[in-house]
Amino acid sequence: MTTLPSTLILDWKRIFKWGSICAAALLFVSLVGMPIKLDPKSIISPLLSLGYVSLFWLPLIFGYVASSRVVLEGVETSKPGLSDLLTGVLTGAIGGAGLTLLMLGIENFDIRDPLINWSPQLLEVLAFGARDLNSAVWIGIGGALGLVGAALNVIPESLRRGVSYGFFTVLAVAIFEPALDDMSEGFRLEWLVELIFQKRGGLKLWPAIILASLIGLISVVSKGKVKKAVAQYRKQEGSQKKQTSVVLFGIVAALGVVLPIFMGTYVNSLLANVGIFLLLALGLNIVVGLAGILDLGYVAFFAVGAYTTAVLTSEISPFFAPGLTWVLSLVFVVLLAALTGLIIGAPVIRMRGDYLAIVTLGFGEIIRLLFLSDFLKPYFGGAQGILGIPGIDLGFVYISGTDTRGIFYLVLFFCGLAVYVSWRLQASRLGRSWMAIREDEQVAEAMGINTVNSKLMAFVVGAVLASFAGAIMAARVGSVFPNSFMILISIVILVVVIVGGMGSIPGVFVGAFVLIGILGGPKQPGLLQEFGSLKLLVYGMLLVYMMLQRPEGLVPSARRTQELHQEEFLQDSWLKGTDDEDEEQPIEGEEAQI
Amino acid sequence: MKEEKTVTAVIEGKSKRRTPLVDRFLFVVKVFLIGLVTIGFLAFVAQQISPDNWFARWRNPGATGLSADQIKGLVISGLSQGVFYGLIALGYSMVYGVLGFINFAHGEVFMVSAYTGYIAANKFSANGMWESNFALCLLIVLLLAVMVSTVTAVLTERIAYRPLRNSPRLIPLITSIGVSFVLQNAVLGIFGPGTQGYPQLPEWLAKQRSILTFEISGIKILVFLVTIVSMTGLWYLVERTKTGKAMRAVAEDKEIASLMGINVNRIIVTTFAVGGAMAGVAGVMFGLLFRAVNPMTGFLPGIKAFTAAVVGGIGNLGGAMSGGLALGSAESIAPQLILEPLGVPGVTQLKDAVAFTVLVMVLLFKPSGLFGERLSAEDRA
Numbered sequence: 001m002t003t004l005p006s007t008l009i010l011d012w013k014r015i016f017k018w019g020s021i022c023a024a025a026l027l028f029v030s031l032v033g034m035p036i037k038l039d040p041k042s043i044i045s046p047l048l049s050l051g052y053v054s055l056f057w058l059p060l061i062f063g064y065v066a067s068s069r070v071v072l073e074g075v076e077t078s079k080p081g082l083s084d085l086l087t088g089v090l091t092g093a094i095g096g097a098g099l100t101l102l103m104l105g106i107e108n109f110d111i112r113d114p115l116i117n118w119s120p121q122l123l124e125v126l127a128f129g130a131r132d133l134n135s136a137v138w139i140g141i142g143g144a145l146g147l148v149g150a151a152l153n154v155i156p157e158s159l160r161r162g163v164s165y166g167f168f169t170v171l172a173v174a175i176f177e178p179a180l181d182d183m184s185e186g187f188r189l190e191w192l193v194e195l196i197f198q199k200r201g202g203l204k205l206w207p208a209i210i211l212a213s214l215i216g217l218i219s220v221v222s223k224g225k226v227k228k229a230v231a232q233y234r235k236q237e238g239s240q241k242k243q244t245s246v247v248l249f250g251i252v253a254a255l256g257v258v259l260p261i262f263m264g265t266y267v268n269s270l271l272a273n274v275g276i277f278l279l280l281a282l283g284l285n286i287v288v289g290l291a292g293i294l295d296l297g298y299v300a301f302f303a304v305g306a307y308t309t310a311v312l313t314s315e316i317s318p319f320f321a322p323g324l325t326w327v328l329s330l331v332f333v334v335l336l337a338a339l340t341g342l343i344i345g346a347p348v349i350r351m352r353g354d355y356l357a358i359v360t361l362g363f364g365e366i367i368r369l370l371f372l373s374d375f376l377k378p379y380f381g382g383a384q385g386i387l388g389i390p391g392i393d394l395g396f397v398y399i400s401g402t403d404t405r406g407i408f409y410l411v412l413f414f415c416g417l418a419v420y421v422s423w424r425l426q427a428s429r430l431g432r433s434w435m436a437i438r439e440d441e442q443v444a445e446a447m448g449i450n451t452v453n454s455k456l457m458a459f460v461v462g463a464v465l466a467s468f469a470g471a472i473m474a475a476r477v478g479s480v481f482p483n484s485f486m487i488l489i490s491i492v493i494l495v496v497v498i499v500g501g502m503g504s505i506p507g508v509f510v511g512a513f514v515l516i517g518i519l520g521g522p523k524q525p526g527l528l529q530e531f532g533s534l535k536l537l538v539y540g541m542l543l544v545y546m547m548l549q550r551p552e553g554l555v556p557s558a559r560r561t562q563e564l565h566q567e568e569f570l571q572d573s574w575l576k577g578t579d580d581e582d583e584e585q586p587i588e589g590e591e592a593q594i
Numbered sequence: 595m596k597e598e599k600t601v602t603a604v605i606e607g608k609s610k611r612r613t614p615l616v617d618r619f620l621f622v623v624k625v626f627l628i629g630l631v632t633i634g635f636l637a638f639v640a641q642q643i644s645p646d647n648w649f650a651r652w653r654n655p656g657a658t659g660l661s662a663d664q665i666k667g668l669v670i671s672g673l674s675q676g677v678f679y680g681l682i683a684l685g686y687s688m689v690y691g692v693l694g695f696i697n698f699a700h701g702e703v704f705m706v707s708a709y710t711g712y713i714a715a716n717k718f719s720a721n722g723m724w725e726s727n728f729a730l731c732l733l734i735v736l737l738l739a740v741m742v743s744t745v746t747a748v749l750t751e752r753i754a755y756r757p758l759r760n761s762p763r764l765i766p767l768i769t770s771i772g773v774s775f776v777l778q779n780a781v782l783g784i785f786g787p788g789t790q791g792y793p794q795l796p797e798w799l800a801k802q803r804s805i806l807t808f809e810i811s812g813i814k815i816l817v818f819l820v821t822i823v824s825m826t827g828l829w830y831l832v833e834r835t836k837t838g839k840a841m842r843a844v845a846e847d848k849e850i851a852s853l854m855g856i857n858v859n860r861i862i863v864t865t866f867a868v869g870g871a872m873a874g875v876a877g878v879m880f881g882l883l884f885r886a887v888n889p890m891t892g893f894l895p896g897i898k899a900f901t902a903a904v905v906g907g908i909g910n911l912g913g914a915m916s917g918g919l920a921l922g923s924a925e926s927i928a929p930q931l932i933l934e935p936l937g938v939p940g941v942t943q944l945k946d947a948v949a950f951t952v953l954v955m956v957l958l959f960k961p962s963g964l965f966g967e968r969l970s971a972e973d974r975a
Contacts, residue, residue, distance in 0.1 A: 032783035114713045116786040294764050296771075346619050347958055354696045354767050355957060358900055362950030365897075369947045374940025452616050491771060498768065537783060540775025547769040548757055564761075 014066060015087055019094025022062035022142075026098045029054055033117040034534060035125045041530045043174040045202025050530065051125060053171070059095045059142040063088035063149025085150045092146015096138040099126060103135035158220050166216030170208050175518060175527055177201060179267050186262030234558070249419065252509075256412050260405050268404035270517065272476065273524045275411030276469050278512035280489075281496040282418040282505070283465030288494065289503035289560070290422075290431060291458035292438030294357040296490050297344070297364025301463040303485035304340045305470025307371065308333045310386040310480045311379075317386045319379040326392040326475055333471050334464050341463030345456045364487055371482035385481035392475050401478045414468045422505055425461070434458055435503075439563060488522045488536075495539045499546055501553025503560045510555050515539070620958065627955060634932030641935055653937035660930060666808050668927050674814045674883065676922020677821045678704075680915035681876035682899035683906065684828065685747070685869025691845040691909035691969060692865045695763055698770035699750055701896015702777035703870050707743035707877025708887040709781060712790050714738050715881070719793035728796045732882075736820075740874035746777070747870025748863055756859075774896075782889040789888040792881045817879045824875050825915060831868065832911060841865060845909065845968070894946060898925075901953040907963025916965065925949045 029035070039051030067084040106123045127133040152160050173180070177197055184193040196207035203211075233244055260268055280302060287295045311317045312329035324332075344363050348356045371380050380386065391400035392410065399406030425431040433454045436444035445451050474480050492515075500511025519535040520526030531538065546553065552561040562569055641650035645659045660668075682704050689697045714735045718724040724731050754773050758766045794800075799812040832838035843851040844861045852858045880895070881887050898921060906917025928948045929941035938944070956963065 028780070032780060034783075113716070114785055117784065292764070294767065342619075346616050347623060347954060349616065351957060351961070353764050355904070355961075357764075357767060358696065358897065359950075359954055359957060361897065362901075362953055366947045366950050369944065373943045373947075375938045375944065377940075456616070491775065494768070494771070533779065533787065534783060536775060537779035540772045540777075540779060543772030544754055544769055544776065547765055547772065548754070551761070551765055 009083055010087060010090070015090045016094065018062050018066035019091045022058055022091060022095030023098025025058050025062075026055060026095055027102055029058065030099065030102060030122060030126070031115060031117050032534065032537065033122075036117060036119075036121055037532060037534060038528075038530050039125055041174075041528065042198070042200075042202030043171060044205055044208045045198035045200060047205065049202075050174075050528070055099070056141075056145055059092035059145035060149040062095055063092045063146030064152055065149075066091040066146075067150035067153045081154070084154055085147060088146040088148075088150020088153070089143045090146070092149065093139050093143035095146070096140070096142020099138040099142070100135045103127065103138070107135075158223060162216035162220035165219040166212035166214075169215040170203065170212050173211060174203050177203075178527060179270065182264040182266040183262060185264055253412075253416060257409075260408050263405075265404050268408045270527070272404055272408045272411050273521060273526075274512055274516045275408060275415055276473055276476075277493065277496060277516040277521055278509065279411065279415050279418055279469040279472075280466055280493045281500070281508045281512050282415065282422055283462040283469070284493050285497050285503065285505070285508050286422055286425065286434075286465070287458050287462035288497055289501075289508075289557075290426065290438065291434040291455055292353075293455060293458060294353060295360045295459070295462065296357050296487070296494070297360035297362065297367075298462065298466060298493060299485050299487060299490040300344065300360075300364045300367040301337050301340060301466035302470040302473070302489065303367055303371065303482075304337050304463075305333050305467025306474040306480045306485070307380060307386070307470075308336050308467070309471040309474040310389050313475070314386050314389045316388045318377075318381050326390070326471070327394065330468075330471060333467050337463045337467030337470075338460045341460040342456060344463075345459035349452055349455050349459075361487060361490070364485075364490055368482050368485050368487075371485070380482075383482065385479055387479045389474050389478050389480070399475075401476045407472065407476050411472055414472065418465050418468075419505055421461070421465070430454060430457060435559065484523070486522065492522050492539060495543050498551075499542055499554060501556045501560070504553060504555050504557035507553045507555035507557065511553070514554075515542075624958060627951075627958075630936070631932055634936045637935035638931050650935065654935055655937075663809070665927075668930060669923060670808060670810050670814065672923035672926030673919055674817055674922070675926060676902075676919035677817055678876045678880050678895060678918070679899045679902040679921050680918025681821060681824070681872050681879075682895060683902040683914040683918045684872045684911060686900050686903040687906070687908055687911060687914040688841075688865050688869050690903070692841065692862055693755070693759075693766070694969070695755075695766040696770065696900060697750075697755075697869075698767060698896070699754075699773035699777060700747075700869065700873060701892035701894075701899065702774045703743050703747050703750075703892070704873040704877045704880070704895060704899075705887070705889065705892030706746050706777060706781065707739040707874040708881045708891055709785060709790075709877075710739040710742040711735050711878040711881045712792055712887050715793050716790075724793050725796060728799070736875065736878050739878045740871050743874030743877060744867045744870040747866045747873070750777075751863060751866040756862075774893075778889050778893070785889070787889065789886050792885040792887070795882065795885075813883055817883055820875060820879060824872060828868065828872065828911065837861070837864060898946075898949050901949060901956075904953060904963055905956050907965040907967040909968035910963065910965050913963055913965035913967075917963065920964070921949060921952060924952050928952075 034054040035051040037051070038054050039049050041050040042048065043050055043053060067088040069084075103123060103126050106118055106120070110118075112118045126138070127135075152163065155163075173196075181193055181197070184190050196203055196211070198204055233241075236244060260271070263271075280298070283301075284295065284298050287293050287298070309326065309329050311320060312322055312324045312332055313326055315321055315323045344360065348359050348363075351359060370376050372383055374382060376382075389401075391398060391403070392406075393399075397406070399410060401407070433444065433449040433451075436447065436449055437451055437454060441451055473484075477484075496511040496515050497508060498511075499515060500509070501507025516524070516526060518527045519531055519538060520529065522536075526535075528535075550556075551564045637650055637653060640647045641654070641659045644650070650659075682700065685700045685703070686697060689695070689700070715724060715731070718731045718735070750770075750773050754769050755766055758769060795813060799816065802809055802811050803815065804810075805815075830838075832841060840851070840856045840861050841864065843854065843856055844858055844865075848858050851861075880891070899918065902918035902921045903914045904917070905921055906913025906915070908914075925945050925948050929938075929944055933941045933944060933948075
């Protein structure tokens with residue numbers, strides 16, 4: 001590849017395209033209310049709050065995107081240089097101009113009637129709290145951020161990595177502030193927290209700078225050794241990989257057992273929430289990830305688990321109150337969940353994949369409506385639900401619903417069980433037949449797999465895992481209500497599985513911790529409780545983004561990646577000439593296949 | 595020789611034993627459902643003949659029977675609900691016919707239109723035009739809402755679905771769930787979470803009228819008229835114009851259609867636009883009829899409209915409308931007709947459950963829908 005001397009040629013069409021998309025995105029973010037809602041959460045106090053981060057990252061990203069160019073093999077390109085930087089500046093400035101217009105608009109027109117965020121409050125945030133700030137300042141800010149974005153493209157890769165790691169570390173530390181605050185008491189590290197955090201929240205300026213530069217330096221010095229290690233881990237095969245995986249999971253499990261002792265109520269209850277969703281996601285991972293059945297009514301099994309526990313253990317359940325212990329009721333929970341899995345699974349199992357999705361969604365809604373209705377009110381209490389569910393008596397220890405640490409250990413145990421089950425199933429005959437069905441059902445059937453039974457088994461295993469989560473949830477909250485089992489939950493769990501990586505157990509862990517831990521579940525607040533109802537918007541965007549850009553998820557399973565990028569793999573092997581069978585085939589043949 | 599025999603025997607034995615287990619269960623389910631519906635219906639007939647009848651009293655001791663007016667009212671409200679399902683179902687059906695995936699976000703397009711209508715109507719109402727010049731206002735509101743919903747539908751196609759044209763079928767479905775989430779919560783964020791009200795209708799439209807002994811409000815007549823007009827327009831577009839011919843060709847086979855010189859991308863955009871416009875009409879009418887709209891308005895009607903599309907046979911436009919009407923009536927009548935005679939209390943709460951049960955039953959008994967589906971061979975797989 002030869003490089004031309006850099007000349008100052010600007011692609012105006014490209015600049016305007018990305019600039020106006022950037023402006024539209026900024027307007028959308030502002031009008032949805034992100035800057036206002038996220039302003040209370042400060043990152044670097046008092047300089048930067050999350051509200052401003054939600055505005056600043058857009059010109060930066062668009063500057064980066066607009067100035068990055070497609071490098072084609074064999075085509076002459078100029079060195080990245082001034083024209084790229086200028087592209088970034090102009091893109092960012094056009095984006096920022098959108099906010100300038102918005103400020104002028106808010107000052108002069110009042111259309112607050114339909115648009116609730118068209119308010120003086122937004123104006124105040126946009127004007128950085130100053131009363132008479134020239135709104136044109138946003139053009140400058142946008143340009144500067146665009147410049148930074150473009151500069152990231154121009155500087156060498158190691159430096160880019162250092163800068164971004166430094167920035168993300170600061171962001172992460174600020175996000176984890178409540179958790180660190182809570183943990184510091186257990187570790188007797190209050191002084192450290194006081195050193196780096198402001199009393200009212202947010203990092204102090206100097207610690208932030210030191211932290212960022214430290215992490216940046218480390219990553220520049222280490223020169224991507226971490227990445228190499230991960231790549232090497234992924235390349236391992238057979239027993240070696242198994243060994244490493246077992247060791248890794250061992251470390252995670254050990255941390256899970258030891259850490260809660262040092263943590264306060266806040267982190268423990270947060271982890272218990274994450275754990276319940278993790279358990280659900282592990283179950284759905286078997287159904288969606290391994291067997292490829294898109295079950296949108298997964299919440300039904302969660303509800304069955306919770307209601308079975310409630311009826312069997314509560315002394316005041318309306319119709320039938322045997323008052324069993326939690327452990328004993330678990331037996332019935334498993335049986336009933338498996339039965340529900342069979343009953344829901346049997347009619348839908350032969351349907352087309354997309355019909356199945358809608359019908360399971362219907363079943364999920366039917367179950368909630370039935371629990372809610374007057375029809376079953378004598379048995380399940382209708383909208384009032386079932387109250388008075390006792391804690392969990394394990395014989396040697398009693399865990400009440402408010403004992404967050406105990407609940408966390410219980411969740412941890414069941415998550416471990418779920419991981420073990422999914423891990424063992426993955427390589428088993430059943431697991432392999434699931435994967436075969438996922439890839440091509442007709443071929444799988446032709447290979448002698450009983451597709452109906454295999455798919456039903458996936459339904460049943462998923463149902464049982466979800467019912468465990470339901471049983472724990474019931475004991476934790478002490479009551480169950482039909483409206484805790486909205487379809488929303490199914491979809492949030494689906495997002496967790498997809499963002500993490502369908503069919504990948506580590507992926508599900510990452511998905512649950514990142515999404516439920518930081519953003520929070522449908523009703524449970526996460527670390528960033530400021531998000532409130534906006535988190536669902538973020539979930540939706542993440543889902544679309546992942547499907548478009550990275551359908552295999554953050555931590556993909558190798559097999560699934562191959563399936564989803566079959567064409568690219570074919571092309572790669574064709575380019576490399578490793579695919580001997582296709583050597584004689586002309587390119588037209590390949591295209592026709594696609 | 596002997597061994598071979600046992601092997602085949604084992605295989606045969608297994609295949610005889612294994613698969614039918616599910617089928618047998620399904621048979622029981624089918625018999626149970628049919629039995630339930632039949633007994634409920636017979637009990638209803640019995641209670642209509644005389645509420646004191648033992649069969650009517652058997653499950654439902656408080657049986658009173660329904661008067662003719664009550665039944666007519668149920669039919670009318672069912673049909674006027676069904677019209678919306680039908681109009682939205684058209685969009686599902688057309689997109690499924692052309693692209694072969696369920697556009698889950700289509701219900702949200704309907705909601706966006708209802709919101710646009712609410713904003714425009716309230717602006718008109720604020721300066722008094724809504725009362726003084728209702729017909730003109732309604733026309734403008736309708737055009738505006740249809741425009742916005744069309745643009746929304748086309749934008750979602752451009753941003754979210756076009757890059758996924760050749761991916762496995764479930765991928766665009768999952769994407770559309772995400773799009774639906776985004777639209778719902780964006781509207782919630784921008785316009786606030788509360789339920790918003792449409793302005794009051796003029797007197798002559800809100801009044802009850804009596805047509806062929808059916809008591810029906812003026813607005814419902816308007817809804818039916820608008821639906822008939824838009825259905826006629828759609829029929830003309832699909833069956834009589836060149837674009838419609840191209841749409842049918844693309845639905846039949848995309849590759850061959852493009853070989854015949856049809857711009858497949860443009861036709862797909864047109865399909866989304868037409869579907870969006872139909873949902874737009876439905877959105878404004880929904881707002882006028884129920885006079886309330888919130889960000890979740892689109893979710894249930896959306897799913898039920900898909901049900902309607904399946905009931906009528908997916909890809910079949912006349913089927914989608916009839917499916918919508920059938921589903922709307924079933925949902926309105928079945929609770930009183932079948933569930934109440936069976937002694938189920940609070941039947942109106944189970945309206946939505948009935949709609950989903952209809953979906954399950956149609957897919958169990960006649961998966962291709964009541965009027966037959968029209969899909970290309972590859973989509974049917």
